[in-house]
Structures are given as C-alpha cells and as structure tokens.
Amino acid sequence: MLDPLIYLFRRVFRNIRQSPVLCSAAVGTVAVALTILAFFSLIVINVQSLAAHWSEEIQIVAYLEREPSPARLKQWRASIEEMPEVAAVLYVDQQEALRRFKSRLGSDSDLLEGFGAEILPASLEISLREQYRTRESAETVVGRLRHNPELAEFNYGQDWLERFEAFLELLRFGAVVLGIFLLFAALFIVANTIKLTLYARRDELEIMALVGATSWFIKIPFLLEGALQGALGALLALIGALALFQLFLRQGLVALLSVSGGDQVVFLVWQQQLMLVCTGILLGLVGSVLSLRKFVRI
C-alpha cells in the first residue's frame, strides 16, 4: 500500500531534481502573480471594511431655521421618535453647536472670537436603529421630515458616501479585472514551463507509453509536481504579501483612510490565506493538465 506512494514521490522528486531551473521558474511565476493579487486584495478588503464601518455611523442631521420653543421641540421629538427607523433624537442648540465647533478647531478657535452663537444653526441629530442604517432608510425618514417647513436642511452624508461607494465599486472592478488577467498570465507561463519540462522528458514519456503505462500513471507525477509548485508559489506569495503589508501597505492605508492607529487595517484572515494557497494549487494543476494534453496521448 505504501510502496506505490513512495514510488510516486520518488518520481516527482526525480523530475524536480532533473529540471530545477524550470521548476523554480514555475514556482516564481505563481509567487509573483499571487503576491500582486494578494496586495490588491488587501487594499480592496481594507477600504471596503472601512467603508462598511463608516456607513454604520450614518445618522441624519436636520438643521433648524431658528431655535424652536420648548413645547414645539417636545412635540417634534415625539413625532420623530415614533418613526420605526429612529433610535434616538438629540437636540443641539446654537450654543452647543458653537462649543462643538470651537473644540473641533482646537488651537485655532480664536478665529471665532467676536462671533456669537447665532452664526451656527441649531439641529436635531437623529440616529437610526441598527437595521435601518442605510441610505435608503435615511432617505425615507428625511422624506417625511421635509413636510416640516421649520427644518431647513438635511445632512446624512449622502454626497460623499455615494461618491465613495462609486469609487469602491470601481476599485473592486479594477481588482477583479487585474486578478483575472494576472491569473491567466500566470496560467499561461506555468503551462509553458511545464510543457518545457515535459519536452525535456519526452523520451521517458514515449517509453513509458510503449511499455504499457496507463495515461494516469504517466500523468499523476506531473500533476502532483504542478500542484506542489503552485502550493509553494502561493506560500511564497503569502510571505511576500505579508512583507509588503508590514513595510508599506499598512502605513499607506492608515494615511490614505486617515484611521487612527493601524488596528483597523488588517492582513488576510486565515480563510483568505487558505484560498490563496488553493488558488496556487489550482493554477499548478490546471497548468499541468493543459500541457499534458499535448504530450500524453495514448
């Protein structure tokens, strides 16, 4: 039972030993392609998770023409809080708005010297229940609030969120196109390097067939070799991507997305790492199958 397995691995390692350059070329190709792929995946994954985080913070701010009387305010709050989407309503009067603005300006707050609270409008900050934190729900709520002429203006981050989502869509599309292109390029190169190793061993393939080897017997070591090369390439790509991530990507993303600290910028989780390795194995296998078709015909 163990004998055929040992024999199989002996054949695989004999192949690798006899053409180490071609073998490394295949491994290197897979490694480079998958490193680039992992690099772009990391960018997409991180930007996307951050965007999801941001849209979770969606809330509606309704600016008021003038500060309402306490009675009217109470009435409005009650009617807004009745809406199924709404979690809470917070009233921010003009004084509070000015205080917040000053603290945002920090050391530049002396710019506001001489201005009174009347320069900033009072507002209602309406936070939404968790399942309603989407742009559509926000729009429904705003639609209802528009009937109140005292509410002058609404802000729920519609503009930049829309633009950001369009950008994200583009990024994702670009990554997919690039990924497909890279995988096909890698497949092409891997198939051709394997074809070269097969060409170098065509005598052996011919003789094997002549002495009665089944086509599977001939093919399996080459398939295994391809899978091994793919797996090795993927592992190298994982190391390469981790190095790139630690050296450049983390700081780059932190700066780009202006998140505090690097904690929110993450590397591939183990399922994604496994997927990368499987992609490598598949790449090697398909590469071998494609080139074997031309060489092993009985």
Added chain:
Amino acid sequence: MIQLYNVCKTYQKDAASALHNLNLKIAKGDFVYITGPSGAGKSTLLKLLYCAEKPNRGQILVNGKNITRMGSSHVPQLRRHTGIVFQDFKLLESRTLFENVAFPLEVQGKKRFEISNKVYQTLKHVGLHGKLHKYPLQLSGGEQQRVAIARALVVDPLILLADEPTGNLDLEVTLEIFELFKKANARGTTVLLATHDQELIRRFPRRAIALENGQLVYDHTP
C-alpha cells in the same frame, strides 16, 4: 496469435497507402521475418500491432482480441504483453541498465523485490549482469541493444516486435543479438522481426514475408 484482414493504412489523405489490403496469419510461437525495401510498410505493420497507429480499414486480431475495436484505455494492457525493440534502442540515458530494464515492471506496479530478481535474471540472460549500474552511453551499440531486448523480455511477452534491431550493428554483433531472439522464440514467444538483412535470413531460414509498396508480395516458409 496475430491475424490481419484486409488492413489498409494511409497516413495522409491523398497520399499513397503505407499498407494496402493486407491479409496475414501468424501462429502462436512463430518466428517471422518481415522484409522489403525501405518505405515498404514494415514499420507501419509493427506500429499497427502495438497500437501506435490505427488502420483506416480492416480488422486486426491479437491473441484473439480485435484491437481495431478496442478503446484506448485497453492499449496499455496489450503493450504489457508485447515486447518492442527498435533500431535506435530507445534507452533512457539518465538511468542505469538496471533502472532501464526495471522500467516496464515499475510501470506495471510490481513489488520491489520481485522487480530486482526478475531484472537481474533477465540481464544475466543477455549477458550483462556485470554492468547493472552502468549507464547506456557507457556501452557499445551491441550491448545497448541487448539492454533494450532485456527490457522487452523482462515482462515475459507473448509477442516480441523488433523493427530493424540490428540495422546499426555489424555482422558479428548481429549474430549475437539474433541468438537472443531465437532463445526468446524457443521459450514460446511469437517473434516478428523486420529487417532487410538478407544474409541473416539466408543463415537462419524462417518464415519470411516481403512487403512492397504496402502490399504482401512474398510469403515463404522453409
């Protein structure tokens, strides 16, 4: 053992046929020369018998099996009972004599000790058991051909096909090699030997068939 009925083989459309309407019967244990000028179709006939080519028309029976109707997955099984020897030996230069002769047995998945025993016996049979760990290119042409014959015989084939096996060798070596075919035949293997060496046929008269332009022109049993 081998029967051919109206076998035709054309390699390319519009090309002259390599074999034309060939009918042939070879009994079990026979020794048959296949002669004829270059391009007569000798190699083609042998290729049909080990399924390297398929006939365009006609039926071929080997050991009672119609190999023209056989699926390609059965080809390896046929070849395991067929020893094949070529003019250019077709040995693996990166492997020792032992490994070369062991190759067909490995392919059949035989056990390790079984293989070493059988390989040693077979190499002894062809007189090369002293050079087990040498490489083919360290040997003379005659010795290389003996290794190739050992590789063909190591599986105890029912049929031995040899395509001009002595074409590159001088007379003395040819006679030594021929002895090996005779011995194999004496042990019951059916031997087909393609050659245009009339000297050999004169010295060792056996059934001889001659092809010309793909047609059987002569079939003589002494």
